[in-house]
Amino acid sequence: MSGRITKSLANGRGFIPFVTAGDPNDEVSLEICKLLANRGASVIELGVPFSDPMADGVVIQRSSQRAIDNGVNLRRVLSIAEKLSSASTVPIVLFSYLNPLLRFGVEELCSAARSAGIDGILTVDAVDSEAEELSRVLAKHEMSLISLVSPTTSDARLENICRNARGFIYAVSKAGVTGASGSLSGDAEKLTAKVRKFTDLPIAVGFGISTREQVENVWKFADAAVVGSAIVAEIEAALAAGDTLAHVEALIDQLLPLQKAAHTHKVEGSR
């Protein structure tokens, strides 16, 4: 199934939205995902809420907490994923801290994730040997552990990470936590160029991307742009009004050029 991710990102101009599963609630969350798939998402990153998201900025922290307050847990995240995958061909990657996955049980999780149509898992706080078991069990179930690289990653590590990578490489645009930032640092382009030397897999750039200008800029040197906090912030902004889908759609209109992302995944039964 890592083949599906790679294929979806193969033509460049990829768009990878991130949303916290179950924020503001399971139903709307699923509708948001379908909308994103319809509007050109190449891959959807589905965040598993966690009480202590130490690599996230305030926007995703609050979103995670809202989902937890709604009682969202991994089982419900999988159920959202399952509904999404039965309605759309868009590849799905779970984005999670390690502890909720361990608590669920790695074997049980991987087989449940596979049946839910999930293509890969990215763990924020487990790299290298700490993710070995997860990586092995995922592979057994034909899913991928998605690897992250950062501007602080040494060349030797880059080479090693790329050698074992599957699906795509997630290049973090800056040292820091998730969240919108005014400008895209030059680090991202440098990092992407280095990664390119070690792999033919698609490279997605994320952290701090929130404008169309930034998306188009990323497309000049990388295969896909990941947009997380900007979407989550829009969901938060719509909380009071309750017109979440309209908010998210308006954001996508601003974010993506009229000539949309390369791929559009058909969604059944959606507008």
Place this chain on the structure above:
Amino acid sequence: MNFEPNNKGYWGEFGGRFVPETLVAPLDELSEAFLASRDDPEFHSELAGLLKDYSGRPTALYFAERLSNELGGARIYLKREDLNHTGAHKINNCLGQILLARRMGKTRIVAETGAGQHGVATATVCALFGLQCVVYMGSEDIRRQELNVFRMQLLGAEVRAVDTGSRTLKDAINEALRDWVTNVADTYYLLGSALGPHPYPLMVREFQSVIGREARQQILESAGKLPDLLVACVGGGSNAIGLFHPFLNDAEVQMTGVEAGGRGAALGEHAARFAKGAAVGVLQGTRSYVLQDDDGNIAATHSVSAGLDYASVGPEHSYLRDIGRIKYDSVTDSEALEAFQMLSRTEGIIPALESAHAVAFAVKAAPKMSREQVMIVNVSGRGDKDVDAVRQLLNGGAK
């Protein structure tokens, strides 16, 4: 046995380095600097000089005769870490780490604090070396430990309130990690307990082991024998592992780590990570016992003592507990408050509320032992910071 972790920082299945990719390089850099310092006599003599002249070590090992008589049973000795400069064992670790930070050329220090003692010790060593200092502290702890907030500010540190989660130590660590991951180039994260990703648990234990090395020599001199029992409170576990580690190979020495039993056995009412229903998990960089719910979210904790109010525990403790070398027990808020008053009255020593947990265990254990037996209780800090909170608790009726 040498009780060393493997080169990835694991004691058995506990420890490791569970961090975002961005922190891998700085942790490698830190490990390298730490390992180099370990073999460097110059580093050791500089640290020994500071411990002696700046912090006032060695700290006394004091025979608490009145307390021993009152309880009847074991002879109780107190390791007086409260007599350190800044009033707690935390300075031992801070002096070691600040020397490392300087060697690494870092100019900005970030730290978390629970009770405020580690924050004060960090602010102190930053003042000593003229380094910029930012301390993260949960707003609930700021309320409980107001005086320490002002102390840090007097010392030139910036205290940043953390309003997320339970607004205590765990949340302060999250925020310190977020700061570090954002400012890795010039910033050193001065972690305050035997917690977090490798090499912190090992490094903090090394810097705190001065407690046990001194105590071992002192007890042999004053009691003429090794102690039968060592007792220390366990928050993250640094004062406890500091006292215990140099005795681990002395099979006749028993050890008990005392956790915060809070106000009840239900999840959320205590911080006893080793209590019934204990589960292994990953929190803030390390694999260890973690108080958590069925979904793997970290549980809220409660303790009257801010320094023990944490959902996980240092990985070396988890290992030593599982192999049966160290026993762990807990005492309640009210037992700790009783012991706080008892030590004050019988010995004229006001302990920190954290340390009062160790004293409370001693109060229960000593009468079951004989007069020939010797117990060392680590008084990890002094209670000045807690006087106001205790006054309010006692006036309002102890919970």
